[in-house]
Amino acid sequence: MAAEREGNRERHPVGATAAGRPQRTRLDQPRALRRRLLPEWDPDAFGRLSERIARFLGTGRFIVWMTVVIIVWVVWNIAAPRHLRFDEYPFIFLTLALSLQASYAAPLILLAQNRQDDRDRVNLEQDRKQNERSIADTEYLTREIAALRMGLGEVATRDWIRSELQDVIKELEERQNGHRPHAVFPADHPRGRDMDDR
Template structure:
């Protein structure tokens, strides 16, 4: 029994030492930032810069400037005096510079395309939701118009009322005519008072 108690005490002491060695993590306080080996940058700003570069690389102006620089490079290294030449005939340095430019241009163009794909995906999702809302609205309006048409089928229109009144008037005139035929003397005197 005493051995177990001593063993528990040793375990508790080890836990206390470990707790003292490790900083206590508190959720109510911000974490202390560790120093980073890599420089920090704003991904959004870098993405915008890559899009601007990719847009420039896709223009005729870039091709013209690149052609002018390469021609000037080659002409200078062929026609200049030997001590002023910095890249002799096989133009190794020019090849290296073009490779360097291509190795940076390709990832920048891919980054710009990925950002454009993300924007297109968001726009496509918004368009899809808008189309769904438009379809739902159109279906609702179609149902409402159908209900109105069904309701109007039961409503008396002006033309129908006019034709019904004309029919009633004709029927009254016809009955009045029949009454005159049955009692010809009623209307001969023009008196409203009946005879006694």
Template sequence: MSEPLRRRDPGPRRAVPSERLDQPLARRRTLVPQTRMDPEVFGEFAERFARFMGTARFLVWMTVFVLVWIGWNVLAPDRLTFDPYAFIFLTLMLSLQASYAAPLILLAQNRQDDRDKVQMGQDRARDERNLADTEFLTREVAALRLALREVATRDFVRSELRSLLDEMDEREEERERRRREGSAEDPAAGGDAGAPDRPDEA
């Protein structure tokens, strides 16, 4: 009979470190030391470089450099030339410049996009504040208009005073007229009362 198969003892298990979110990861050691560079400083350099490449001065200096390079290697004696026709070294330099210029320009564009986003957020917040202020002022003006409907205005007070003065003048004229009529009737009444009574004729 065959012997039953025995399971091998795997031995003590190694503790597998579990990744926990509440603990920072241990810093890994690398053969090449990591260089720390301030992204703000490098971004400003990229923006200055991209801004300079987009100017007419850069185009003029680049054109002068290429013409001098080609003219020297074509017209100078053979013993003084360093990049003969085909200008392989010049082509290599221009390719190297383009390979560095493209990432720098992209970095400058990304920084400009970030600034545009921040500016748009600030403009949106400013517009919201202006809209809220405008709505508040509109409500205040509407409330003032409703309140002014119940308050006497200057023109209304003037018209009321003018009508009151006219009414007082009319009453004064009426009193004066009545006084004159009364003074005119008093002498006539006094003359009739002072005349002697005549005897009745038989």
């Protein structure tokens, strides 16, 4: 034990500070920011911007404006004085601008479609869960209605009570015709109900 303490003292002398020890990464503190060579951006904001551009590219307004720009471009470079023309007849700069616009439009449209697919997938999942809940609720209500029907099958209905009362009246009438007369109900007895009960 003493030898172990001596070894610890040699490794960490009494006057040593924490600066002399090797630093460990602490889990209770955020990591220091690292510099990156590539620019950083918010993917959600970029996706929203690409959707806005893709929506605009799919409108008639964009086609009209692009047609107007191309017509003005061509007319200017044909009819304007030669020293004011910036793109002569083969219109190479116009072709370059249109191909550049198309090369950016295609990925932006694909990105917007991917985001829409993600939203559709989430909506489909929510609809599926809602359908499962609706089916479970419907099955529960079906079981409850079946249990109520089974319970109602054992409850006396008006027709059943009427038929039972008619049977009792017939039986009482048969007794009355065959034996000494009895009142159908004790309240109908001329001496009152309590006289027979004594």
